[in-house]
Amino acid sequence: MAKLAPSILSCDFSRLREQLLAAQAGGAEVIHVDVMDGHFVPNITFGVPIVKAVKKILPQATIDVHLMIETPRRYISEFAEAGADIISFHVEAERDFDATINLIKKHGKKAAVALCPGTPVEFVSEIISKLEMVLLLTVNPGFGGQTLLPGMDEKILKLRREIARRGLRTEIEIDGGVKEENIEYLASRGASIIVAGSLVFSDEEAIEEKVRRLSLKIKPY
Template sequence: MKKFLIAASILSANFAFLGKEISNVIKAGADIIHFDVMDNHYVPNLTIGPLVLKSLRNYGIKSIIDVHLMTNSVDNLIIDFATAGADIISFHPENSNHIDRSISLIKEYGCKAGLALNPSTSLNYLDYLINKLDIILIMSVNPGFEGQKFINYIFNKIKKVKKIINKNQKNILLEVDGGINTNNINQVAISGADIFVIGSAIFKSLLSYDETIKNIKNSIK
């Protein structure tokens, strides 16, 4: 049976108790911690930096940390987040002066490399980069804020990317981020996703993290 992975997006967590929040969602069954990095330039929001990631590692968080760079400049941040303890680093192609170099930099520092594609970003980038990637991150909302609604036409984009991965016979994980909940996660899975980034549906749930994540996983048939 195919292994699906839940990536808890800490953008929706209570930052006053961040270490505890992350420990609790990991115990409840989250597979990955998703780290949204925004610079108030590329997207209209300002979030967290490498010092927060390093503090989580020092706190004792050992799970996979998946860093998503939504910033106008990426190379220096790649180095900073890699040395702070990131396992996966994804960036948007339009934010790198040299995409190949940025991908190589991620791998040079021992991390898995991902390319993040906004709803309107062309898939043509994959024609030249598919052999270099470990992760393809498809945004199912326009990045910048939590709690947005899933954009329905992204289902077709997920299917197209999955076909590209299969055609090239690459062991690339397909990650989808934005507006995923128990109502649509099964369709996201059927479309081809491997990793589901979920924030509000976990951290803002009225149920316990255990019940919430169990319900999310049970929604994938």
């Protein structure tokens, strides 16, 4: 069963509490937080204080923190203590995967790695059995509201088949370019957690109703 993960990157931060509570009322169980440092990606977003705030607003939600930062292992402990439940780090930004995964698990959190669109899924073949999740970026990282890159659906399917072949239960999360017209298809290709930012927060439709409707579209997968 696929789950929708609203991304606070597209929230109106003057209404953060209101919008998060609306997403939760619509059935969102996972809240996605993109942490960008202006070095690994050409944008700066937010850090530990925002994660703490989100966890305080939604203490029962799964807080899914995506570290788009250089030397991510330096910050794992801070984000774990702030309330992150899942922590994703980029394989392109870290050399010692095992040490980073072990540190995440030491804090009792779920460990995940993230792959940029150009990084093949084979890059994680040696560590996938140690992970609770693999995050596939389906746009180039750094900014919301982009269009899904060609071929990303096949990348999702390839990873899903490999996970099934090895008898693993690893989640596949996708982030980027999710639209009303492709969300059901992406779930059918094997995405089990689907991040949606501008799709959820950037139009006039009530957030609660949109989350409920989109969740129902992907729930059968």
